[in-house]
Amino acid sequence: MGAVYRARDMHFPHIEKLVAVKEMILQTNEPDVRKTIVENFEREAHILASLSHPSIPRIYDYFTEDIKSYLVLEFIKGKDLEAIINDMQDFIPEDQIISWAIELCEVLEYLHNHKPEPIIFRDMKPSNVMINQSNHVVLIDFGIAKPFEAGQKGTIIGTEGYSPPEQYRGEASPLADIYALGATLHHLLTRRNPQLEAPFSFGERQIQEINPGISPELVDIVNTALLYNPEERYQSAKEFKEALFSVAQKTGALKRISIPHSVPADSSKIKPLWTFECEDEIRSTPLYHDGVVYIGSYDNNLYALSAATGEFIWKYPTEGSIVGSPAIHEKYLYIGSEDYRLHAISSRSGKVVWTYFAKGPIRSSPRVAEGHVFFGGDDAHLHAVNLITGREAWRSEAAAAIRSTPFITENAVYFGCESGDFYCLDFSGQMKWRFKAKRGITSSPIVQKGVVFMASIDWTVYALDAANGWVIWRFRMGKGSISSPCVLDKLLFIGSADGFIYCLDTQTAKEIWRFRTDHQVSSSPMVYKDSLYCGSVDGSVYCLEYSSGRLRWKFQTDGPVIGSPIAHEDILYFGSTDHNLYALVT
Amino acid sequence: MPKRLSDIFSTLLSGHKKTDQTTVRIKRTRVEKPKDIPTKELPVITTPHLITGIGHSEGLQRDHNEDTLFTLTTCISGENGSQPFGIFIVADGMGGHQYGSKASGIAARVMAEHLLEHIYKPLLCYPPKQPKDALQDIMRTGLLEAHQSVIKLAPGGGTTLTAAVVIGQQMTLAHAGDSRAYAIHHNQHMEVLTRDHSLVKRLVELNQITQEEAISHPKRHVLYRALGQGEPLEPEIITSTYPNNGYLLICSDGLWSVVDEDQIYKIITQAPNLPVACQQLIEAANTAGGPDNIAIILVQSVGQNGS
Numbered sequence: 001m002g003a004v005y006r007a008r009d010m011h012f013p014h015i016e017k018l019v020a021v022k023e024m025i026l027q028t029n030e031p032d033v034r035k036t037i038v039e040n041f042e043r044e045a046h047i048l049a050s051l052s053h054p055s056i057p058r059i060y061d062y063f064t065e066d067i068k069s070y071l072v073l074e075f076i077k078g079k080d081l082e083a084i085i086n087d088m089q090d091f092i093p094e095d096q097i098i099s100w101a102i103e104l105c106e107v108l109e110y111l112h113n114h115k116p117e118p119i120i121f122r123d124m125k126p127s128n129v130m131i132n133q134s135n136h137v138v139l140i141d142f143g144i145a146k147p148f149e150a151g152q153k154g155t156i157i158g159t160e161g162y163s164p165p166e167q168y169r170g171e172a173s174p175l176a177d178i179y180a181l182g183a184t185l186h187h188l189l190t191r192r193n194p195q196l197e198a199p200f201s202f203g204e205r206q207i208q209e210i211n212p213g214i215s216p217e218l219v220d221i222v223n224t225a226l227l228y229n230p231e232e233r234y235q236s237a238k239e240f241k242e243a244l245f246s247v248a249q250k251t252g253a254l255k256r257i258s259i260p261h262s263v264p265a266d267s268s269k270i271k272p273l274w275t276f277e278c279e280d281e282i283r284s285t286p287l288y289h290d291g292v293v294y295i296g297s298y299d300n301n302l303y304a305l306s307a308a309t310g311e312f313i314w315k316y317p318t319e320g321s322i323v324g325s326p327a328i329h330e331k332y333l334y335i336g337s338e339d340y341r342l343h344a345i346s347s348r349s350g351k352v353v354w355t356y357f358a359k360g361p362i363r364s365s366p367r368v369a370e371g372h373v374f375f376g377g378d379d380a381h382l383h384a385v386n387l388i389t390g391r392e393a394w395r396s397e398a399a400a401a402i403r404s405t406p407f408i409t410e411n412a413v414y415f416g417c418e419s420g421d422f423y424c425l426d427f428s429g430q431m432k433w434r435f436k437a438k439r440g441i442t443s444s445p446i447v448q449k450g451v452v453f454m455a456s457i458d459w460t461v462y463a464l465d466a467a468n469g470w471v472i473w474r475f476r477m478g479k480g481s482i483s484s485p486c487v488l489d490k491l492l493f494i495g496s497a498d499g500f501i502y503c504l505d506t507q508t509a510k511e512i513w514r515f516r517t518d519h520q521v522s523s524s525p526m527v528y529k530d531s532l533y534c535g536s537v538d539g540s541v542y543c544l545e546y547s548s549g550r551l552r553w554k555f556q557t558d559g560p561v562i563g564s565p566i567a568h569e570d571i572l573y574f575g576s577t578d579h580n581l582y583a584l585v586t
Numbered sequence: 587m588p589k590r591l592s593d594i595f596s597t598l599l600s601g602h603k604k605t606d607q608t609t610v611r612i613k614r615t616r617v618e619k620p621k622d623i624p625t626k627e628l629p630v631i632t633t634p635h636l637i638t639g640i641g642h643s644e645g646l647q648r649d650h651n652e653d654t655l656f657t658l659t660t661c662i663s664g665e666n667g668s669q670p671f672g673i674f675i676v677a678d679g680m681g682g683h684q685y686g687s688k689a690s691g692i693a694a695r696v697m698a699e700h701l702l703e704h705i706y707k708p709l710l711c712y713p714p715k716q717p718k719d720a721l722q723d724i725m726r727t728g729l730l731e732a733h734q735s736v737i738k739l740a741p742g743g744g745t746t747l748t749a750a751v752v753i754g755q756q757m758t759l760a761h762a763g764d765s766r767a768y769a770i771h772h773n774q775h776m777e778v779l780t781r782d783h784s785l786v787k788r789l790v791e792l793n794q795i796t797q798e799e800a801i802s803h804p805k806r807h808v809l810y811r812a813l814g815q816g817e818p819l820e821p822e823i824i825t826s827t828y829p830n831n832g833y834l835l836i837c838s839d840g841l842w843s844v845v846d847e848d849q850i851y852k853i854i855t856q857a858p859n860l861p862v863a864c865q866q867l868i869e870a871a872n873t874a875g876g877p878d879n880i881a882i883i884l885v886q887s888v889g890q891n892g893s
Contacts, residue, residue: 467754468716469716473823
């Protein structure tokens with residue numbers, strides 16, 4: 001056996017990142033056995049590290065020293081169910097148990113559906129389930145620890161009292177976890193610890209005899225999970241969960257209790273401050289300036305709306321869809337359109353000042369610096385246009401259409417193009433260096449401390465030396481990305497078509513967390529205060545705790561959210577392809 | 587012309603012989619400024635380049651040196667501006683008499699060769715190429731190659747390895763063991779870039795024991811990651827910005843475990859030049875008992891602001 005330490009990760013001196021360190025001590029002196037155990041430990045740690053679920057603690061690190069192996073994992077603030085049972089004077093309310101049970105089914109479902117092989121938790125019992133401070137369940141103590149505890153009572157075979165009969169024959173299947181969850185629920189409902197009773201004697205302790213307040217439907221569910229023959233139990237965690245849901249609906253439990261992760265009811269709490277409907281999709285990111293929100297739409301218009309009320313102020317019609325976001329400089333707005341033009345517009349009146357013609361649609365967002373506006377075009381040129389006159393200062397040819405938004409530093413312009421070429425130009429348009437990714441770069445770069453960060457459709461996030469374009473690191477995602485990175489301190493956030501929002505360490509390329517949405521993430525993450533906001537093609541905007549990736553809430557729209565949210569004075573603004581611009585109070 | 591040459595010689599010599607005689611002569615010939623070349627009070631240097639000092643000592647309680655160090659600084663200053671480049675490696679061997687020094691020597695050489703081949707050689711091409719792989723990947727494979735070589739050529743031996751590649755403003759480090767790399771900033775801040783892979787240090791990191799307890803902990807020399815010692819080895823790789831007008835220090839625990847950071851900072855910032863700073867650091871470690879071998883590399887980047 002070993003201890004679990006509460007520890008602080010000193011890699012993050014600026015934020016207090018607590019971790020749990022589990023220490024496991026080898027119980028054998030046989031070198032070969034030891035070697036196998038340590039190898040197994042490392043392999044399992046590796047698998048666990050790849051899991052991403054709100055009810056599974058994240059694994060940050062693991063290492064072995066002599067006869068001790070250590071696992072560094074997310075620190076869960078809360079209390080385990082066994083302690084909760086022991087501390088309660090009375091029975092735990094049925095509604096509460098149902099909501100925890102649904103979450104436990106969800107996490108088992110996630111584990112059992114793991115590819116290539118299902119993960120069997122093997123040791124479901126109250127002391128292995130933590131209830132965190134938001135009243136959600138978190139599984140602790142995965143089977144990973146088991147080989148270290150050989151010889152302890154009830155280890156390899158799970159825990160006596162909770163494990164099904166077949167597990168005593170050395171069989172572990174998803175159905176064993178279902179039984180153990182049934183046993184756990186039985187314990188919660190009756191306060192009778194099965195470890196102190198004869199094995200498989202639940203039938204002798206009928207729930208309703210001990211706790212008559214429990215609805216018969218729930219009793220049936222628990223009894224089904226506890227059937228001796230695996231074939232007669234629920235055949236999957238999903239089936240188990242659905243049974244619980246139906247009871248919850250019947251008894252109204254879900255309305256009275258805190259909501260599990262997967263129920264999107266959270267978003268019902270978030271009511272928009274206002275919405276504004278355009279005539280077509282919004283795929284761009286709004287701009288806030290001086291009490292006004294500006295947004296371009298596929299309906300060809302750039303709108304100016306009151307940030308406080310959503311009231312219409314003016315609209316400026318272009319002759320093509322607007323995909324990019326406007327830039328503002330002094331009194332003027334600059335916006336590109338698929339009508340091949342860059343429009344300079346008075347921010348007050350919405351009237352045109354000048355237009356500049358490119359030789360193709362403009363989908364890149366303009367950036368203003370040094371008296372010029374810089375933007376890319378589908379005509380494969382980066383344009384530098386004088387702010388006052390609207391005349392071309394220079395344009396620089398790229399290998400393909402430029403849809404990324406240029407990043408401007410004090411002495412260079414950085415942008416990617418659809419062929420995968422990435423350029424660094426000086427302010428006269430001369431190329432300083434060029435880098436080539438394997439596929440297109442639509443993601444807009446960000447340069448911080450001399451390092452360029454951006455993603456490509458080639459499934460990779462790149463960190464390049466801003467001085468010479470050398471690759472410092474690559475991070476491989478599950479698919480390509482057109483999302484633009486956001487960097488804060490030493491953390492980088494980016495979305496990917498694999499459906500995840502990633503958080504990486506900018507110095508080491510190590511993944512700190514990842515969060516799964518239900519579809520591609522083309523939107524670019526944005527951090528405001530201690531939250532990260534990002535849209536997904538699943539139609540939601542997610543609010544995550546940026547340091548941990550925990551879901552705070554999500555807000556569902558009626559179409560994919562491609563653009564990115566912005567925030568100003570605690571109000572979040574974003575557009576959706578459902579035609580609406582939303583303002584939410586964070 | 588000859589006059590200038592003699593000035594140069596006298597300046598050069600003064601760096602080596604700290605005799606009164608030399609000092610007097612320099613004062614007379616009004617070339618005090620050049621004597622201060624590696625210090626921060628210099629006139630503006632416009633061409634960016636790297637300068638180094640090293641220190642290497644057995645310490646007072648060991649009869650042989652198991653540490654290996656390697657430095658290389660180059661600069662290609664031409665049509666594309668100045669590209670300062672440096673490779674710096676400290677390896678602290680362990681595992682008894684021969685194997686310790688053998689292991690550290692193998693590791694440093696294999697790593698240096700790997701970095702020259704994969705990072706420096708492309709720079710020499712015309713037009714200069716970018717390395718095929720990401721810098722961090724090159725560093726990682728280099729360290730793992732060194733690890734395999736130690737296993738093969740010095741079985742039973744082990745070594746730490748801390749390697750830094752500096753290219754312009756960025757430095758990328760690969761590290762395993764308990765040697766350290768510091769970015770030394772001018773605001774008195776010694777930023778440790780590496781994590782000590784020692785059990786005791788990990789306990790400190792996790793707030794399980796205090797710094798004071800760590801100093802005398804019986805297991806303070808036990809490493810949980812080192813080259814040549816068990817698999818798999820997971821090197822730490824990190825890229826950081828070179829400290830503005832500051833220093834990069836790489837050293838074995840023979841220095842950092844006995845000389846505290848304030849003292850190291852003081853010595854480095856007050857010494858007239860880098861070699862002297864390194865010598866003074868060795869003296870400080872030996873004054874503190876010199877319990878272990880000492881290897882020190884001190885790097886300064888000059889001219890970055892002028893470029």
